[in-house]
Amino acid sequence: MRMLMRLVLGLFVLKAVVAGPRFSRQVDLDTYDNANYDVDLDNLNLENQDMYDYEDGLTIDDPQIEIGTLAPPDYNYPVPEASLEEQEEEEEDEELPLTPQLIPQGSGGSGVLMGPDTQKEEGLLPATPETPQEGTGGVEGSVSSGEPEEPEEPVIDREGMPTCLLCTCLGGSVYCDDLKLDSVPPLPKDTTHFYARYNRITKINKSDFAFMNKLKRIDLTANEITSIDERAFMGLPELEELVIRENHISQLPALPETMSLIDACHNNIGSNSIHKEAFKDMTSLLYLYLTDNHIDYIPVPLPDSLRSLHLQRNNIQMMHEDTFCNLQDFNYIRNALEDIRLDGNPINLSRTPQAYICLPRIPIGDLI
Structure with a gap:
């Protein structure tokens, strides 16, 4: 009975307490905290879920790095000595402009281009x-003074060389x-x-043009020829032109x-240096040039085919009336011979007027 009375009393006290204002405020606070606690738990679960999802997507190629845990990079790595020397050499190369200079080698021939560093450190x-x-x-006497020498003329061994390789x-x-x-090459x-002009040929031998059956022209201008074999050109059946001037x-x-x-x-051809009637049978001769020699007469007889005769600056002193014309035939006319040069000779052309009656033109020379 006593226990029942205590239980009823306790219920009345509890009801009174619950009905009080202080208890209601405490209950509200506890309810708010529980609600916040539940929200925090939900947020925490969401963050953990995101973290787990992100970790599930990680691979070996994409490592997860925590920023702030790595030490700052150290760029002060030790440099090998050889690299420092190379850097110094590169700096020196940049500071000093490379001025190529020619250093002679050998006997004064071609040199090599050297930089300033190479000249300073010859070792x-x-x-x-x-x-x-x-x-x-x-070797001592072969080094030049530094000035480039003119190249010497190359020495060519012409003996035994094929003519078409030399010429x-x-x-x-x-x-x-x-x-x-x-000499005349084979x-x-x-x-x-x-x-073979402007050479040093001194003599023409008979064998130089032997068996040259197709040779038509020979030009030996400005050599040093002093003698020609008497039969050097007689074995040439096709020879038409010979130039041996100077x-x-x-x-x-x-x-x-x-x-x-x-x-x-x-040349030095004199009066007795031309064969008698040397040109008589040359029926195709057109041009005969004997200027600046020592001839003292006109080499007659001359073929009718002759067009030009140059004898200036010789020693011709006289001319006969039948030198160009035929005194036995007054109807004879030498139409081809239109160019006769006798200027520079000690001859007076006016003394032999009958010598030109068969010519289309009077010779050039002194008329007084």
């Missing part, structure tokens, strides 16, 4: 030993001009025109009847 380059050449002495061969023409030849058998020839050799041009100006 960096090994010395190249020079091999003394025959006839040039040792220029174009078809049947062989050009050997200005090659410092001292020519191909089919040569038709041969040019030499030292004192005797005009025998020539074939096929000649159309003979040029022997500026």
Whole structure:
């Protein structure tokens, strides 16, 4: 009974407490805290879920790095000594402009381009030993003073060299001009025109043009020829033109009847240096040039085919009336001979007026 009374009393007290204002405020606070606690738990669960989802997507290629846990990078790595030296050399190369200079080598030939560092530190380059050449002495005397020397003229061994390698061969023409030849080189058998001007040929031998059956023109202008073999040109059945001007020839050799041009100006040909009637049978001769020699007469008889005769600056003192004309035939006219040069000779053309009556033009020369 007593226990029942206590239970009822306790219920009344509890009801009174619940009905009080303080208890109601506390209950509200507790309810608010529980609600907030539930919200925080939900947020925490969402964050954990996001973290777990993100971790599930991680692979080896995408590592998760926590910022702030790594130490700052250290860029002060130790530099090897060799790299420092290379950097210093590069800096020096940038500061010093490379000025190429020519350092002579050997006997004054071509040099090598060296930079300023190489010149300052000569010990960096090994010395190249020079091999003394025959006839040039040792190495000491072969180094020049620094100025480039003019290249010496190359010495060409012309003996035994094929003519078309030494000279220029174009078809049947062989050009050997200005090659410092001292003799006529062997020519191909089919040569038709041969040019050897401005050389040092001193003599023409009979064998130089032997068996040259197609040779038509020979030009030996400005050599040092002093003698020509008497039969040097007689074995040439097709020879038409011979140019031997500006030499030292004192005797005009025998020539074939096929000649159309003979040029022997500026030589030492005298009165007795031309064969008697040397041009009589040359029925195709058109041009005869004997200027600047020592001839004292006109070499007659001259063929009717002749067009031009140059004898200026010789020693011709007189001329006969039948030199050009035929005194036995007054109807004879030499129409082809239109160019006769006798100026520079001690001759008075007015003394022999009958010598020109068959000519289309009077010779050029002194008339007084």
